[in-house]
Amino acid sequence: MTRTKTLRANPNESFLCASCGLGVTPIQYGGQHRNHCPHCLSSVHMDIKAGDRRSSCRGIMEPISIYGQKNREWSLVHKCSECSTIRTNRIAADDNEFLLVTMAVEPMMSLPFPSKTILSELKQMSINKGSEYVLE
Structure with a gap:
C-alpha cells in the first residue's frame, strides 16, 4: 500500500486537536x-516510520506515560486507540506541565505495597544513619 507523503503543505502549520478540539499553533x-x-x-x-506521514490508521494516539531519555530529555509514550501501536515523542517546551507531572507521579499513587510501610522504613533508616533530615 502506498500513500502520498505530504498531508499538509507545512508540517508546522496550526491545526485543531482531534482529541480535545483546541487550536494548536506551531512550536x-x-x-x-x-x-x-x-x-x-x-x-x-x-x-x-517517524515523519513519513504514511500510516492509514489515523487513530488518536493517547498519552499513556512519560520517560526520561539518557540525554535527560523527557518523551511522551503514546498508544493508538485504534490499532494499539505504541510510539514515543519528545515533549515540547509549551506542553501542559501539569499533565506531564501528573503522568510522572501517577505510578507513585498506586504502589503495590502500603505506602506507610516504605515511609516507616525510610524514617527508621534516616534515624539509624543519624541524618538531620528525619521524616515525620
Missing part, C-alpha cells in the same frame, strides 16, 4: 515539528 521554541497537542498531549497516528 515557537524547543523543537522543530509539532507532533502532539500541547493542551491534552494527544496526537494522531500518522506515521509508520
Whole structure:
C-alpha cells in the first residue's frame, strides 16, 4: 500500500486537536515539528516510520506515560486507540506541565505495597544513619 507523503503543505502549520478540539499553533521554541497537542498531549497516528506521514490508521494516539531519555530529555509514550501501536515523542517546551507531572507521579499513587510501610522504613533508616533530615 502506498500513500502520498505530504498531508499538509507545512508540517508546522496550526491545526485543531482531534482529541480535545483546541487550536494548536506551531512550536515557537524547543523543537522543530509539532507532533502532539500541547493542551491534552494527544496526537494522531500518522506515521509508520517517524515523519513519513504514511500510516492509514489515523487513530488518536493517547498519552499513556512519560520517560526520561539518557540525554535527560523527557518523551511522551503514546498508544493508538485504534490499532494499539505504541510510539514515543519528545515533549515540547509549551506542553501542559501539569499533565506531564501528573503522568510522572501517577505510578507513585498506586504502589503495590502500603505506602506507610516504605515511609516507616525510610524514617527508621534516616534515624539509624543519624541524618538531620528525619521524616515525620
